[in-house]
């Protein structure tokens with residue numbers, strides 16, 4: 001109880017994040033000739049918590065990569081308020097053989113802000129410690145990343161993103177494969193980021209995450225087939241059609 005109170009106060013004292021927003025205009029993208037994203041227009045205003053839903057292969061991860069600037073559209077354009085973007089991918093791109101601890105991994109979020117050759121100052125270290133605490137990583141901060149379970153590693157990567165204090169947080173299935181406690185840490189952390197003014201876009205198959213968002217966008221074959229409040233989208237025909245189609249035939 002005491003720990004929770006202290007943590008809440010610490011978080012409230014911190015400054016709000018810089019705002020981030022992103023707008024896709026008629027974006028088309030394909031890994032080969034076939035378009036995977038097909039003329040998609042989507043405006044995500046600053047401070048919104050948006051859930052991207054759709055069957056496997058419908059293009060959710062690709063949309064996040066386009067928003068992050070990792071991929072470039074073949075046609076159309078992407079605009080946004082410039083600022084820090086933190087992107088947590090589904091699987092770690094950090095090679096197992098690197099001797100990184102959990103704390104090193106989270107601290108990399110601050111190096112991304114400061115530049116690799118700068119020493120981390122007291123505020124950086126406080127942000128790293130806070131991010132680890134928020135995701136229940138403090139006890140295992142000295143463990144090597146390579147020795148962690150998939151769920152622990154996922155939390156370490158999310159903590160790295162939180163430490164960046166980005167205005168736009170892009171999360172690709174952050175709750176996949178996690179137990180109830182870890183899902184709780186992640187959903188609390190996301191809610192706190194939204195309360196602080198960050199824009200959060202989450203690709204998810206988890207209806208529990210979608211219900212907590214402010215807006216759900218449904219994708220099918222790289223096209224937008226639904227966009228609205230969770231209570232409207234999750235009970236609507238297009239959601240049922242999209243996911244019934246998912247159950248009987250893969251999207252791609």
Ligand SMILES: Nc1ncnc2c1ncn2[C@@H]1O[C@H](COP(=O)(O)OP(=O)(O)OP(=O)(O)O)[C@@H](O)[C@H]1O
Nearest residue numbers: 031036054055056057058059060061062063203252
């Ligand atoms: N690096 C790649 N090279 C070639 N094709 C790819 C690549 N990444 C994704 N694709 C293809 O692009 C399409 C969209 O994939 P994407 O990963 O964006 O979908 P998704 O909705 O995130 O799927 P999932 O729910 O399974 O994570 C799929 O047909 C996929 O096979």
